[in-house]
Amino acid sequence: MFQQKSYQTQVSGTLYLVPTPIGNLDDMTLRSCKLLKECDLIASEDTRNTQKLLNHIDSQVPQMSLHEHNYRERVPQLIKLLKDGKTIAQVSDAGMPSISDPGHELVVACIQEQIPVVAVPGPTAGLTALIASGLTPQPHYFYGFLPRKKKKQVEELQKLADQVATLIFYESPYRVAATLEAMRMVFGGERQVVICRELTKIHEEYIRGSIDELCEYLQETVLKGECCLLVAGKLEEEPILAEYSLEDGLEMIATRVAAGTKATKAIKEVAKETGLSRQELYSAYHQEE
Incomplete structure (x- = not known):
């Protein structure tokens, strides 16, 4: 058992999970800016990408890369620094660390070593898209990226076919048309769906309609920018409102x-x-x- 009291004096350092803008740099909170200026080290998914943000907020804190190709080597190094009392801020390229991005391994390692992990609230594409989509916000089911291979993708969609919650997916603009065709095969063409692209940027766009309508639209339209794909859940049986003889x-x-x-x-x-x-x-x- 590990009972973490995040804001009491700790023997070790603390790992802060700091969200970064998903497009608009003005979405950085005061608290996130302060942490990225005052921590001892920033663990970044891509140091070059994060450096642009650090320049924008005038932070001089050094970085260390942490991504899917080097986490086995990096996690022990970062754990040692935290045990030595260093404060580390972990960031991904955009949005919340560990949500469809690398970094979860460091969180797990910290918990195993009883090192405090503190999440800072901030930008996240899935919920940002959901609340403006017009689809039912509660309940919702966040999935993230579906498998790329069609067979695996269809298998995953079949598992979700009876979900009554609004489904949230991330998708590349190059694969969204094929993904919607797979959804049409599994869910049928009448379900309502919303494509949200370029969230918080100048070309932000919400495309709403049925799966059939959006499949037809994408036959003639090429999308640009990362997409968030929201699909209405399966409709529950309508209740019978009156007794009939x-x-x-x-x-x-x-x-x-x-x-x-x-x-x-x-x-x-x-x-x-x-x-x-x-x-x-x-x-x-x-x-x-």
């Missing part, structure tokens, strides 16, 4: 038939609307003829 159902069928609807279609519609048995309605209706 068999006599009520027969009366509704008779009204529709008198208006020109074929009996078979009228029986099907009334069964769906009332929750009455289609077979019982069929038998009762034809007995009365």
Whole structure:
């Protein structure tokens, strides 16, 4: 058991998880700027990319790279520095560290060594897109990047097909059309979907419609910029709002038939609307003829 009290005096240093802008540099919070100026070291996914941000906020703090290709070597080095009392800020190229970005391994190692890990709130693409999408914000299910290979992608989508939560994915603009085609195969074409691209930048855009509509749109349009793809969850069965008797159902069928609807279609519609048995309605209706 490790009970962390984040803001009490610690023997070791502290790892701060600092979010960085997903596009607009003005989204840096005062607290994040202060941490990136006052910490002892910054662990960066890409030191060249982070240096642009450090120049913008006038930070002179040194960096050490931490990414998917070197984390096995870097994590022990960073743990040693933290044990020596150094304060380290971990950042990814954009948004929250560890969300579809490297860095989770360092967090796990810190917890194992009982080194405090403090998350700083700030920019994140998934929730930013969700609240402006128009889709139901609660519940939501964050997935991130789907597998690239179609077979694996379809397998993952099939696992999500019955989710009633709004689904949140990250996707490359070069693969979003193919991903939507896979979603059409698994979810059907009627589900509502929103493509959010270039979030917080000057060319920010929300493209809303059904999966069918967006698949058609992307046949003639090439997107640019990283995309956040939000998909409405599976609709739950509509509740039956009133109790209907068999006599009520027969009366509704008779009204529709008198208006020109074929009996078979009228029986099907009334069964769906009332929750009455289609077979019982069929038998009762034809007995009365």
